[in-house]
Amino acid sequence: MKRVIIALLLSTAAVVTSGLSAQAAAPSPQAQPQQTQQARTPINHLVVLFQENHTFDNYFGTFPGADGIPAGTCVPVEPNAPSQGCIKPFHIGDNDVRLSDLDHSASTFKRQLDGGKLDGFVSALNLRNQDGRLALGYYDQQDIPYYWALAKQYVLFDRFFSSASDGSLNNHFFAYTAAPFQPSKNGGTDEESETPHLPTDQLTIFDRLQAAGVSWKVYVQNYDPKLTYRTVQNYAGNRASQITWVPLLNIPRFIDDPALASHIVDIDQYDTDLANGTLPAVAFLAPSGASEHPPGNIKSGERFVQGLINALIRSSAWPNSAFLLTYDDWGGWYDHVAPPAVDANGYGFRVPAILVSPYARVGAIDHTQFDFTSILRFIEDNYGLAPLTARDASAKSIDSAFDFNQTPRAAAFTAPLGAAPSTVNNVRKRRSVYWTYGPVLLIAVVLFGVGAFTVRRRVHLERIDP
């Protein structure tokens, strides 16, 4: 309660002093930490990883106990022509539907949502000349056994919405700034590539952390420091996505100010920092090749995530850390929950989210409504920071997923489901041994113990009559 009151006071103060405009509150590039804030919870290290493009139903639609795909679901091929039939959810790989990068632009979102009827998932993609059936495909335990194992042991969120009813760019910006991408000059995003070409001076959570003297870093897989909004036109294909997935590379001060730019590092540094005990208080991770972005190999993404989580678990930071895995947008996949309309920008469809921490509740499914700004809210509450915008000011913190009264869990790697050691013992084997060797042992003891008398008598007789 106390924390809520403090947060409300802080948010009110922020609204009063800086208004709802994030731009107005942008600090000068020379802003330096004034003091070091201590975490208000046992979580001294929060690591957040945004993978790419899956819905909750796509990954956990069949997860026991979660709000997954309802029985009887069948999405019409064409909402306005029921005679064309409908598509039932299906396990990917069980038919001839080929994986592809489903369209996940704002327009497709609207068509798929269809005013909350959720009947346009197939037709919206068909309109894009894609195989709309694929939207109804889903994965399960056999495809992502590690994620399912994490979900069973830690906290799985089944009401975690992407912040923007849009693709990657705006969602990433929400995760960093609690607002969509707002270019500082005329222009906007290229909807097809989702690549911003214009700078912004939006206030980010890292500005807040920097000002409060709270350590932070953004770890980027295959990081190329030269690839920013200024040079993106020189990079072809997926490499350009770096500036989408790392919004700071669209903000001049984070590129030009060495004190800020030095916080954006290659992901190799993540392992180094863990090994050296220098993991910052807040760390955002941005993937590259292992992002699970369709039609990429989700297993390689899962292994990438497993490596990151294992590295944290075996480090000295683990006892006071939390790792939040989530996905930046829905990627065109089906989800059966219509996202609430909280403002003009969102929410988007639900995305998978899992919290791993020594303080995470055990095997819990959290039904609280969250979005990416809930992460910001947790950071702000944890360090007493003012909210960035109205969105994070009103967001619920993810702290409901923690139980700070429980004994922190010991460091333990999570084995993918179904990969238990092959040497599992069972009662049958033990019994078979005791029921066979046992009697022989018993008889031997009786014969060699009780029979000693007989032996002595026989030996005595031998002496008398050899």
Next chain:
Amino acid sequence: MKPEGTARVEWLRAVVAAELAEEEERRHRLSRVVRSLPQPEPRVLVYLALAGVIGAATFLRTWQINRFGFNSDEAVYAGQAAALANNAALKPFFPVFRAHPLLFQTLLSLSYRLGGGDVANRLIAAGFGLGTVVLVYLAGQLLYSRRAGLIAALFLAVMPYHVLVTRQVLLDGPLVFFTTLALYLVARFARTNDRFWLFAASGAMGLAILSKETAVLLVPSVYVFLALSPSIRVRTRDLAIALGILVLVASPYPIAIMLAGRSNTGHSYLTWQLFRSPNHSVLFYLETVPGAIGYLVCAAAAAGLWFHRRQASWREVLLASWVLIHVVFFELWPVKGFQYLLPIAPPIAILAGHAIASWKLEETLPRLNLAAWLPALTAGAIAVSLLIPAFSSIEAAPSGTFLAGTGGIPGGREAGDWIDGNVPSGATILTLGPSMANIVEFYGHRQAYGLSVSPNPLRRNPSYEALPNPDLALRTSRVQYIVWDSFSASRSSFFSEALMRYVRRYHGREVHTETISETAGGKTTRVPIIRIFEVRP
């Protein structure tokens, strides 16, 4: 015509003197014969001497028994026992059924159920060793004399071979206990022709097989003995009953496997053993075993057989068949292990004990006052020659190399304990070979794979699990730690280099090291024997 007068008196004197001299000579001869016969020692002295022997045996088998942690084989047998006892920490890593029968492991499992640990397990093994010493005394006494039995028991009590093996949780200690029991019972049968002893011997042989299946060699040993000893008569019916008892007692081995649904377990292991490539040269036993038994003991046994060849009886045939069948078999068997020939130690000790006890120096050195004491002094000298290396091997400074079966692994337990305390549970570890993998699993409670274990099932021990593609496992974070050890490295520099390549390739960070002190050129340095690396893709 008899002399008269004075001459007659002289004549009578001469006759009496001659008869007296003849009587003296006869008495002297008789006394020599009596002295040459085995002299029954006073019982108190015998028991005192036997107590001394057992005391020495106990000391050597228990002194610093927990100085080093389990080696690979000990870890496996103790792990099986723990799995049988439903030990939550160990049962995920050690299947109940691996390669050998489970009599000893079943006993150890009772210890686990009562809260026993490493020390209790080793003490149980040492108990079998002490029992074997007593059995050697009984067998020596039965076959030859109390003195021969005492000397044989003394030799076995301080014999490095027997001491080293029975200080460990190995199947060979119980195996040799039961084979020696069978030897004693067969000898008693041979002496009395009482079939009761034959049946009892069969039961003991069955228990020996339940300890370790190689005890099946006792069957040809007994067959050879009976075939070469026409004086021992056995009825076919009794032989059939004895064989039935043997099969009945040994039957839990296959029955338990079948009941558990693991009928391929023993079969696969036997097939692999039959066709695998040799792990040592043909000279391995010649280089290691005589020294461990004691060269003087071997020489005394051989000399005894040679010098008593004219008086050879079924006794020597029995002992020799016990030794030769084992030696010939294991020399031909592709897999050679230091402890495999331990069953020959008791009969060799008995032969040596008999040779020394029956050493009649009074005949060859009649004027030597020490003649009567020389056999005892010789036995004492031989015992000391065994005692020194036996004690040295217990007290030896830790080394970076290791011969399997000769003791615990320095640093192994400590490294495992470190892993248990510092490596997240659920971690998977790559070791150089399967031996260190077993130790890591036993003490560290983490899944471990030996790099040198071949992914080809035809090229590996079926009880080992291979990591089919270590590089992929490391690259995909399925393996998070690497453990290098000098013991495995000394056996395979190839895999040592391969393992260290993985350490370098996957950003290995040394997180723990076990070291020993080594002195070279007057300088003492700490040398790493076990290194633990954290790795990541």
